[in-house]
Amino acid sequence: MIDLHTHLGGAVPAAVLWEILCDSGLQMEFESFDALQKFLSIDPGSVTSLDDFVGRYFQASEFIQSSPHAASTAVYHLVAKAYRRSKLEAVEVRYNPVKRLRRGLHSIDSIVMATIQGLQRASMHYPVRTGIIFSLGRELSIDSNWEIIDTAVCIKRRRPLMGAYGLVGIDLAGPESRRNEADPDWIREAVKMVEKARSENLGVTWHVGETSHTGPELMIKAIEHIQPDRIGHGIELRNAAGKEKERLCQLLREKEICLEICPSVNLVTKSIGDISEIADLVRFCHRENIRYTINTDNPYLIHTNLRREFKIVARALGPDAGLLDQAHQTAREATFLQP
Numbered sequence: 001m002i003d004l005h006t007h008l009g010g011a012v013p014a015a016v017l018w019e020i021l022c023d024s025g026l027q028m029e030f031e032s033f034d035a036l037q038k039f040l041s042i043d044p045g046s047v048t049s050l051d052d053f054v055g056r057y058f059q060a061s062e063f064i065q066s067s068p069h070a071a072s073t074a075v076y077h078l079v080a081k082a083y084r085r086s087k088l089e090a091v092e093v094r095y096n097p098v099k100r101l102r103r104g105l106h107s108i109d110s111i112v113m114a115t116i117q118g119l120q121r122a123s124m125h126y127p128v129r130t131g132i133i134f135s136l137g138r139e140l141s142i143d144s145n146w147e148i149i150d151t152a153v154c155i156k157r158r159r160p161l162m163g164a165y166g167l168v169g170i171d172l173a174g175p176e177s178r179r180n181e182a183d184p185d186w187i188r189e190a191v192k193m194v195e196k197a198r199s200e201n202l203g204v205t206w207h208v209g210e211t212s213h214t215g216p217e218l219m220i221k222a223i224e225h226i227q228p229d230r231i232g233h234g235i236e237l238r239n240a241a242g243k244e245k246e247r248l249c250q251l252l253r254e255k256e257i258c259l260e261i262c263p264s265v266n267l268v269t270k271s272i273g274d275i276s277e278i279a280d281l282v283r284f285c286h287r288e289n290i291r292y293t294i295n296t297d298n299p300y301l302i303h304t305n306l307r308r309e310f311k312i313v314a315r316a317l318g319p320d321a322g323l324l325d326q327a328h329q330t331a332r333e334a335t336f337l338q339p
């Protein structure tokens with residue numbers, strides 16, 4: 001099994017974050033392990049949206065992961081846990097390095113090198129291939145996002161070691177309510193960033209169509225301008241209609257773009273009301289010959305792992321569960337961890 005879509009901010013157990021917090025002596029509001037664990041134990045009923053989910057939990061976990069030692073430890077445990085839970089053969093870990101600098105105390109290079117080392121160590125201890133995807137931030141300034149791209153270009157030239165491929169791609173994440181793709185100035189700049197990353201053979205994945213804020217219209221816009229290899233979520237495809245639906249399907253099919261579907265988090269953030277919506281989307285993708293994979297997104301925060309994600313979609317598919325076999329093969333083809 002391969003997980004193409006997992007966020008470092010939402011994939012590290014509270015026990016690991018607590019250890020980092022205590023060892024680093026960070027001043028935070030959590031006075032005990034129980035307090036931190038309670039904070040990170042999401043009550044799915046209380047999450048109102050993706051913006052709410054991202055705003056509520058990530059600042060704390062990203063802040064704790066904000067030192068070279070912390071970042072290295074965090075990625076290590078993400079891989080170790082994913083292997084123990086789902087016997088993953090490969091995982092692509094995405095994070096935003098600028099959000100881990102502890103307000104400029106650390107350099108971006110030190111954080112990135114530490115995550116590469118942490119993943120190399122994980123690949124030595126567990127038979128898992130790993131790669132890093134840098135997430136740009138929808139809510140960050142153009143300058144900050146350029147800093148991420150420039151770092152990506154510098155880092156890319158490192159060779160893989162022990163199954164740890166280092167930096168393999170870039171992404172855009174953050175609150176979709178900002179609808180960045182609708183802003184012509186923003187998208188023009190984003191295209192330049194993506195072109196620069198692509199010139200270094202970095203893969204491009206793009207969170208879009210996770211919520212109705214970036215529905216079919218902005219999915220089409222993102223594909224036409226950014227031309228991503230993969231799309232983070234893209235489940236708004238199910239709400240496309242008429243000519244827009246035809247156009248979106250045609251683009252996804254012709255450009256062989258792979259949707260990174262992450263079922264449970266869509267439920268938690270109320271992007272879907274029921275897993276049956278994902279099952280219907282899977283059937284639709286098969287009918288329309290659109291590529292997709294199943295992934296975890298934030299396995300710790302939403303109490304899941306890749307095996308479980310496949311299981312819940314299979315259950316919802318019932319007699320059509322066999323369709324999911326194709327998702328494993330697609331992940332092998334669509335991963336940025338290519339020899």
Ligand SMILES: [Zn+2]
Pocket residue numbers: 005007173207232297
């Ligand atoms: Zn995501």
